Amino acid sequence: MNVLEIARDGMIAVAAPLADVSARAAESAHAPGSFKLSDVGVAYGRDLVIEGVRMDIPAQAVTALIGPSGCGKSTLLRCLNRMNDEFGTVHVYGSITLDGENIMARSMDPVELRMRVGQVFQRPNPFPMSIYDNVAYGPRTQGIRRKDDLDVIVEESLRGAALWEEVKNSLKRHAFELSGGQQQRLCIARALATRPEVLLMDEPCSALDPISTQQIEDTITELKSTVTIVIVTHNMQQAARISDQTAFMLRESLEAPAHLIEIGATRTMFTNPEDVRTESYITGRFG
Amino acid sequence: MSGKLKALSGGRAVARTDGRARARRARGVEAVARLVTGAIALAVIGVAVFVLGYIVYHGIGAINWEFLTGVPRDQGRQGGTFPAIVGTLLVVGTTAALTVPIGVMAGIYLAEFAPRTATTRVIRLSITNMAGVPSIVYGLFGLAAFVLLADLGRSIIAAALTLTCMTLPVVITATEEALRQIPQDVRQASLALGATKLRTIGRVVLPAAGPGIITGSILGLARAAGETAPILFTGAVFQMRQIPDSPLSQFMSLPYHIYAQVTSVPNWNEELIWGTALVLVAGVGFVSVMAAIWRSAQRKKVTW
Numbered sequence: 001m002n003v004l005e006i007a008r009d010g011m012i013a014v015a016a017p018l019a020d021v022s023a024r025a026a027e028s029a030h031a032p033g034s035f036k037l038s039d040v041g042v043a044y045g046r047d048l049v050i051e052g053v054r055m056d057i058p059a060q061a062v063t064a065l066i067g068p069s070g071c072g073k074s075t076l077l078r079c080l081n082r083m084n085d086e087f088g089t090v091h092v093y094g095s096i097t098l099d100g101e102n103i104m105a106r107s108m109d110p111v112e113l114r115m116r117v118g119q120v121f122q123r124p125n126p127f128p129m130s131i132y133d134n135v136a137y138g139p140r141t142q143g144i145r146r147k148d149d150l151d152v153i154v155e156e157s158l159r160g161a162a163l164w165e166e167v168k169n170s171l172k173r174h175a176f177e178l179s180g181g182q183q184q185r186l187c188i189a190r191a192l193a194t195r196p197e198v199l200l201m202d203e204p205c206s207a208l209d210p211i212s213t214q215q216i217e218d219t220i221t222e223l224k225s226t227v228t229i230v231i232v233t234h235n236m237q238q239a240a241r242i243s244d245q246t247a248f249m250l251r252e253s254l255e256a257p258a259h260l261i262e263i264g265a266t267r268t269m270f271t272n273p274e275d276v277r278t279e280s281y282i283t284g285r286f287g
Numbered sequence: 288m289s290g291k292l293k294a295l296s297g298g299r300a301v302a303r304t305d306g307r308a309r310a311r312r313a314r315g316v317e318a319v320a321r322l323v324t325g326a327i328a329l330a331v332i333g334v335a336v337f338v339l340g341y342i343v344y345h346g347i348g349a350i351n352w353e354f355l356t357g358v359p360r361d362q363g364r365q366g367g368t369f370p371a372i373v374g375t376l377l378v379v380g381t382t383a384a385l386t387v388p389i390g391v392m393a394g395i396y397l398a399e400f401a402p403r404t405a406t407t408r409v410i411r412l413s414i415t416n417m418a419g420v421p422s423i424v425y426g427l428f429g430l431a432a433f434v435l436l437a438d439l440g441r442s443i444i445a446a447a448l449t450l451t452c453m454t455l456p457v458v459i460t461a462t463e464e465a466l467r468q469i470p471q472d473v474r475q476a477s478l479a480l481g482a483t484k485l486r487t488i489g490r491v492v493l494p495a496a497g498p499g500i501i502t503g504s505i506l507g508l509a510r511a512a513g514e515t516a517p518i519l520f521t522g523a524v525f526q527m528r529q530i531p532d533s534p535l536s537q538f539m540s541l542p543y544h545i546y547a548q549v550t551s552v553p554n555w556n557e558e559l560i561w562g563t564a565l566v567l568v569a570g571v572g573f574v575s576v577m578a579a580i581w582r583s584a585q586r587k588k589v590t591w
Binding site for chain 1 (some may be wrong): 481494
């Protein structure tokens with residue numbers, strides 16, 4: 001059992017008044033953090049952009065979403081933490097369950113869901129405050145106030161994001177003084193601090209240089225033993241390097257919604273895809 | 288070399304000379320443009336320096352302890368400006384206390400909560416137009432609404448409310464614009480961590496927009512401090528020997544003091560009036576400069 005697992009057990013105790021404790025305890029016997037999507041569709045106003053997505057996202061694995069720009073990968077990703085709620089005109093259909101619990105139900109509080117399903121964005125977006133305060137932001141939102149508790153969480157989270165050694169002596173420094181790659185790892189640490197079951201990553205390396213990209217990829221590989229990771233990427237090599245499962249999405253015309261073309265073990269997808277469109281995309285014939 | 292190739296390379300040579308001539312012309316035009324814009328900038332700075340220098344040159348002789356702490360004598364031809372300094376501070380302070388909370392909250396509503404509908408567009412347009420209303424119109428409005436209708440009489444509070452009406456659009460617009468400059472993805476990061484919208488605004492967006500909001504507010508209040516027309520009918524008086532003791536007192540004010548002396552006092556003391564102008568300009572200038580310094584220190588920390 002490593003730090004994050006211990007951390008998560010702690011989180012269940014902390015979040016007990018919020019969550020259904022018995023259900024969570026039963027789930028935690030298995031690894032928590034698996035999604036099941038059935039017939040998921042998304043519409044922007046009247047414009048259906050995604051249709052009929054069925055997929056299982058297993059816990060403690062990396063699932064990569066690939067596909068050309070505009071095929072709805074990021075939109076689908078945002079369904080998983082209900083961030084689409086923030087864009088007034090987006091409607092999500094179908095059913096999405098996290099550990100058997102319907103996350104689209106009215107009774108599911110998006111605020112609680114987002115503490116369980118963290119997100120890392122395309123561009124590093126630290127808050128304009130110190131490194132420490134960035135990481136402590138989520139826990140403080142959860143109501144954790146004691147300095148000792150926060151110190152522990154901040155260290156664990158920064159270690160989880162492989163940033164601790166670089167910043168342990170400058171936690172009070174402003175987050176904007178970090179390099180782009182460090183800022184992105186800070187954002188990962190910030191997302192880890194709420195002790196999520198799932199981490200959603202929307203092209204987390206697209207604004208980074210190759211060395212920073214490598215560090216983030218190493219971090220992802222480290223994290224997947226404790227956190228389910230869903231990553232959107234445009235980089236085929238990246239998907240092949242870090243993911244266990246790959247899902248290929250495609251919107252074949254602007255009039256039609258995007259579909260999930262194929263999903264499978266990454267090795268199979270990249271060596272022996274079933275669909276000819278998957279093969280064309282992966283080998284770089286379009287997109 | 289074949290004839291075709293030769294012709295081609297010849298054409299290229301011509302093109303190259305053309306290109307050089309064009310580049311030389313472009314450099315010439317650029318030099319002229321730099322000269323013209325530079326000269327205009329210098330002229331503008333020159334005017335500002337001249338105005339300031341003129342005020343300092345004529346007014347500095349009046350500045351002494353009695354001038355800053357004494358009361359006016361001989362209808363303001365002699366003595367000090369203490370009641371006017373205190374009156375200005377009281378009115379501007381009251382205005383700030385009213386304007387900043389209301390303006391910031393209105394700005395937050397417009398930037399963060401208001402839907403983009405026809406109604407909010409009309410509200411925005413009205414606010415922009417409010418900023419363009421002449422200050423004497425605010426003065427008349429203040430007389431009608433606060434002095435007479437609300438029965439506050441000619442008083443500090445009536446004048447401050449009038450100045451608030453005038454300053455609000457500046458503060459609202461500054462707040463809204465400062466908030467809009469905070470990138471969306473920082474808001475999303477906060478929401479994605481399970482923070483509510485209110486917490487996101489309070490903990491992330493508002494602190495980041497703080498420098499912009501405060502600078503905008505100070506610029507608006509600095510303008511209010513120098514206005515004569517809005518306080519003309521709403522509470523400023525020609526002469527007081529004591530300082531105001533209640534929000535319902537009348538008050539002396541630096542800009543009104545200058546106006547009243549120059550327009551109503553025969554043989555007014557020119558040096559004292561330049562001195563009064565100097566005190567007003569120095570006070571407003573000091574606050575503006577401090578705001579600019581503070582803002583640039585903040586900006587060094589925060590760049591998106």
